[in-house]
Amino acid sequence: MKKVKIFITLKEGVLDPQGKAVQEALQANGFPDVADTRVGKYIEMTLPDDADVALEVQRMCDKLLANPVMEEYSYTVEEGVRS
């Protein structure tokens, strides 16, 4: 099996009020240097070893997992994961 980890964040330039609130809370709690905080989503899944991960992930993200109007995504793949 291949383990796929997908990360979805708001596009640069799209206001992220959640990220802003988290950053302000961090800064108020002893982490004054924190900057550029963005809150996103993390999705993990397994796909069969013979899956075309690049194509499948792109199709899944375009169809459902990410909204291209406001979000972008990236992913990592671990090969040879036992189910």
Place this chain on the structure above:
Amino acid sequence: MRFAVIVFPGSNCDRDMYHAVKDGLGEEADLVWYENANLADYDAILLPGGFSYGDYLRSGAIASVSDVLNQIKQKAEAGTPVLGVCNGFQILLETGLLPGAMLRNEKLKFMCHYETLVVERDDTIFTSGYEKGQQIQIPIAHGEGNYYCDDRTLEELKKNNQIVFTYKNNPNGSRDDIAGIVNETGNVLGMMPHPERAVEDLLGSSDGLAMFQSVLQHWREMYVTTS
């Protein structure tokens, strides 16, 4: 005239919508469960508010890829009026029938109160009962109603005259105060405020009723001949 109110798991304004049509407008309405739905005989489609699929992933995202949306797209292409309110608007955005997306409210708060809307167009099938520039009282109830689109889309919306309602006092950070938009052909309207909750004075406002009356009026002009 027959209205279909589409019900998803998690819809919660479906009965308000049904009541608005049945009792406010006095026309036929059915609550139509999203699975195995047959929309062929309906004259208008209403997508109600709520939290379809618990707002999992993104508001409206999972409902937007359900089978019933394929039928709704076909109806929309054929010119049938489609009205999406609140979560219904979010579903229309997610499915691509309307441009743009919804972000969390600027202040991150769920807001539930009356807003003053400005009618920007009185020449759509949904708004012919209003006058351009008229201010109407319609309640909002949402946590993710901050309408977002890129600059190019905003230009298109303006150029094609697709902005139908704006907020007088923008409550959620929506671009250009946008509260409701139509598609290019004008038969698909999405809006965050709830006209179905403002159809009788007892509810605090009856300003929403004219929207349903406009749709009925249009339908009568199209299909009812008087001898």
